[in-house]
Amino acid sequence: MNIAYVTHTRFPTEKAHGHQIARVCAAMQHLKHTVTLVTPNIFTDIRQVPEKYYHLKKSIHVQKLPIFDALSSPFVPGFLAFHFSMASYRKSLKAFFASQKFDVLYVRSPSIVSVLVKTKIPVLLELHEIPKRNQKNFVVQCNLCKKVVCLTVPMRDALVSLGVRPKKIIVEGDAVDLERFASPPTPAEAKHHFNLPEDTKIIGYVGSFVTRDKVEKGVQILIDALVTLRKSGENVHGFFVGGPQHWAQRYRKIALAKGLTDNDMTFHGIVPSKLVPDAIAACDVCVYPAPVPKHAFFKRDTSPLKLYEYFAVGVPVVCADIPPLHGLITKNIVKLVHPGSVSSLAGGIANVLSNPTDAKKRSNAAKKFVKNYTWEKRMQRIFDAL
Numbered sequence: 001m002n003i004a005y006v007t008h009t010r011f012p013t014e015k016a017h018g019h020q021i022a023r024v025c026a027a028m029q030h031l032k033h034t035v036t037l038v039t040p041n042i043f044t045d046i047r048q049v050p051e052k053y054y055h056l057k058k059s060i061h062v063q064k065l066p067i068f069d070a071l072s073s074p075f076v077p078g079f080l081a082f083h084f085s086m087a088s089y090r091k092s093l094k095a096f097f098a099s100q101k102f103d104v105l106y107v108r109s110p111s112i113v114s115v116l117v118k119t120k121i122p123v124l125l126e127l128h129e130i131p132k133r134n135q136k137n138f139v140v141q142c143n144l145c146k147k148v149v150c151l152t153v154p155m156r157d158a159l160v161s162l163g164v165r166p167k168k169i170i171v172e173g174d175a176v177d178l179e180r181f182a183s184p185p186t187p188a189e190a191k192h193h194f195n196l197p198e199d200t201k202i203i204g205y206v207g208s209f210v211t212r213d214k215v216e217k218g219v220q221i222l223i224d225a226l227v228t229l230r231k232s233g234e235n236v237h238g239f240f241v242g243g244p245q246h247w248a249q250r251y252r253k254i255a256l257a258k259g260l261t262d263n264d265m266t267f268h269g270i271v272p273s274k275l276v277p278d279a280i281a282a283c284d285v286c287v288y289p290a291p292v293p294k295h296a297f298f299k300r301d302t303s304p305l306k307l308y309e310y311f312a313v314g315v316p317v318v319c320a321d322i323p324p325l326h327g328l329i330t331k332n333i334v335k336l337v338h339p340g341s342v343s344s345l346a347g348g349i350a351n352v353l354s355n356p357t358d359a360k361k362r363s364n365a366a367k368k369f370v371k372n373y374t375w376e377k378r379m380q381r382i383f384d385a386l
Contacts, residue, residue: 001033001034001103001104001383002033002034002036002101002102002103002104003028003033003034003035003036003102003103003104003105003106004035004036004037004038004063004097004100004102004104004105004106005021005024005025005028005035005036005037005038005106005107006038006093006105006106006107006109006112006116007021007037007038007039007107007108007109008039008040008086008089008109008111008112009039009040009109010039010040010042010043010044011037011039011044011050011062012044012046012048012050012053012054013044013046014046014243014270015208016207016208016211016305017108017128018054019054019273019305020174020305021037021108022050022054022056022060023054023175023177023375024106024126024375024379025037025060026054026056026057026058026060026177026375027175027374027375027376027378027379028106028379029058029060030375030376031376031379031380031383035060035061036061036062036063036102037050037060037061037062037063038063038065038093038096039062039063039064039065040064040065040067040069040085040089040092041064041065041066041067042067042069042071042072042085043069043072050062053273054273055180055272055273055274063096065089065092065093065096066092067085067088067089067092068084068085068088069085070082070083070084070085070088071085086111086112089112090112090114090115093112093115093116094115094118097116097119097121098119102121103121103122104121104122104123104124104146104386105119105121105122105123105124106123106124106126107123107124107125107126108125108126108127108128110125110127110129110131110138110141111131113125113138113141113142113145114137114141117141117144117145122145122146122386123144123145123146124145124146124147124148124149124382124386125141125142125145125147125148125149126149126151127148127149127150127151127155127159128151128301129212129296129297129301130155130158130159130162130296130300130301135162138162139159139162139163139164142159142164142168143163143164143165143168145168146386147168147169147170147382147385147386148164148168148169148170149169149170149171149172149382150169150170150171150172151171151172151173151174151301151302151303151324152171152173152300152301152302152303152323152324153171153324153326153327154299154300154301154323154324155171155300155301155324156169156171158300170381170382170385172378172381172382173303173328173373173378174303174304174305174308174373174378175308175373175374175375175377175378176305176308176309176311176312176370176373176374176375177374177375178312178370178371178374180273180274180276180277180312181277181280181309181312181313184277184278184280184281184313185277185278185281186281187281187282187284189281190278190279190281190282191282193278193282194239194266194268194278194279194282195266196237196239196266196282197237197263199235200235200236200237201234201235201236201237201284201285201353202236202237202239202282202283202284202285203222203226203229203236203237203238203239203283203284203285203287203349204238204239204240204241204279204280204282204283204284204285204286204287204315205219205222205238205239205240205241205242205286205287205289206241206242206276206279206280206283206286206306206309206310207241207242207304207305207306208242208243208244209240209242209243209244209247209248209251210244210247211297211302212297215295215297216291217289217290217291218288218289218290218291218320218339218340219240219247219251219289220251220254221289221290221291221340221341221342221345222238222240222287222289222345223238223251223254223255223258223260223265224258224342224346225289225342225345225346225349226238226255226260226264226265226346227255227258227259227260228342228343228346229346229349229350230260230264232346232350234349234350234353236264236349236353237263237264237265237266238255238260238264238265238266239265239266239268239279239282239283240265240266240267240268241268241269241270241271241276241279242269242270243269243270245269245270248267248269249267251267252265252267276309277309277312277313280309280310280313280315281313281315283315284315284316284353285315285316285317285318285349285352285353285359286306286310286313286315286316286317286318287317287318287319287345287349288304288306288307288310288317288318288319288320288334289320289339289345290320290322290339290340291339291340292339292340293322293323293339293340298322298323298324298339299322299323299324300323300324301324302322302324303324304325307319307325307329307334308370308373310366311333311363311366311367311369311370312367312370314363314364314366314367315363316335316352316359316360316362316363317333317334317335317362317363317366318334318335318337318345318348318349318352319334319335319336319337320336320337320338320339320340320345321336321337321338321339322339332362332365333362333363333365333366333369334362334366335348335351335352335359335362336348
């Protein structure tokens with residue numbers, strides 16, 4: 001098929017959604033589809049081409065459309081900038097698709113679905129969150145799509161309760177590129193690369209520290225758990241890989257204030273895509289913490305990329321037991337802990353460290369589990385549902 005993947009954000013981008021978009025496009029190419037990534041022509045300070053930045057085998061054809069970038073204009077108030085930018089982009093999208101032929105339009109941006117469903121080209125909407133405003137119109141647009149891909153079962157249930165027809169919905173979470181993680185370095189090599197102590201258990205978090213710019217993902221809970229573990233005599237070192245940088249600086253200050261020293265932790269910052277397997281391989285335990293699931297992201301929406309990457313490397317994982325993971329991530333592949341609980345997280349990490357045989361069984365089971373969650377298999381299942 002000739003597919004247009006339509007996004008409303010700058011590309012490439014350092015944010016996690018850019019990685020996900022790149023992997024979906026690469027998977028569609030792998031399945032022998034022709035793919036054009038359609039984006040607004042707005043500034044990005046990333047100078048590398050997408051295939052190099054995201055460590056892809058093939059180039060992605062990117063079609064940038066003209067747009068009034070109100071977000072960069074000093075004359076448009078911030079609260080109106082997104083509205084004006086999207087209005088301009090929707091106009092460009094309408095003109096572009098009036099003169100182009102595609103078999104499918106693939107989109108993950110609810111803000112531009114309205115113009116895409118009017119093209120009469122089948123639309124596949126991959127949903128990462130449910131808009132809070134204009135939900136009636138959003139439901140109408142979902143029902144006009146060929147299919148709506150939900151990342152989680154709770155998201156599907158929420159859509160159905162709003163009025164989206166169940167037969168429209170596919171549930172498919174995120175996935176992983178197993179080839180990237182097929183030959184990680186040895187733990188000793190990886191620790192040496194990142195200048196980590198060799199005689200200490202490395203407790204790692206590899207991924208974005210926040211989502212949607214300000215929703216914290218649980219890094220502070222992990223910091224508190226490390227404080228608890230060290231007070232109880234555990235020889236552990238926190239390894240935090242990710243950003244944004246100002247959040248890393250903030251968390252480091254919090255950790256120092258709680259009694260940790262720079263000998264107890266490393267805040268490395270964001271690593272290039274090709275070094276993510278190395279960062280994970282340096283860890284004795286990888287952690288997916290999460291706060292008490294009050295925010296929709298943790299109650300309904302998240303399908304954590306980092307979990308699949310942890311599984312692919314084969315490192316033991318301690319994971320917060322949040323609703324979007326129920327029925328998918330089980331105690332057979334991770335050590336489950338209560339979200340938002342410092343004591344539970346610390347206890348889970350201590351349990352993994354003191355029971356290496358059980359931890360190894362779970363990590364081996366996780367490596368088998370993740371084989372069904374490659375980007376290619378994910379996208380094939382989605383296209384099969386058409």
